[in-house]
Amino acid sequence: MSYMTDRKRAEGLGSAKSGTDHFWAMTKSSVGLLILVPLFIFTFGSALGGTYEEVVAYYSKPFPAIVAGLTFVVGWVHFKSGAQTMIEDYSHGTARHVAIIAVTCISYAAIAAGLFALVQLAL
Template structure:
């Protein structure tokens, strides 16, 4: 039998541990998205409606490619952090670990495919 007080069980958990770090990461990525989202939307919207050659020329511009790549990576990373938090709160045991692996794999796959498509357009 372990003789642990409530305080000793709580040390390392709760408000001063991993939650604070996660909160700051979410704040930073949210601020980045506040700036990037309008650029992403207006840049993507400007490229819509043209012929294949016009869209290819539009996405080959460095600023457009940079905005689209940053929007894709930061947005998907923010999505992943939020889904990870929800999974950690509501799923437990082996299902939690498998779900976290699946979410990470899906998110990084989407990032890789999106960046590859953007590179194909830009080059």
């Protein structure tokens, strides 16, 4: 039997005061992806099926390279935020912190690898 008040039992379990900021960040990245993904598909579709030299020449132009780079960055940051929210909602304890760190590292590593490949292709 516990003699704690309802307030004492609920203390520390309430709002983290960051939900609205996270919601708007996810909404902004969603709108960004809504614009970037069709542009990426359009630009990538033009290069699809070409020889290596044609693809390198195509991605040497600024517009396709910038669209691809922005899509990589915004897409992986959006993934990181969504995965972190899912982990925070459904896991507890040490596994929660390890999973959040792992998702963050994987996301930023994927961004770095994608941008490195794009720079190698464009230059």
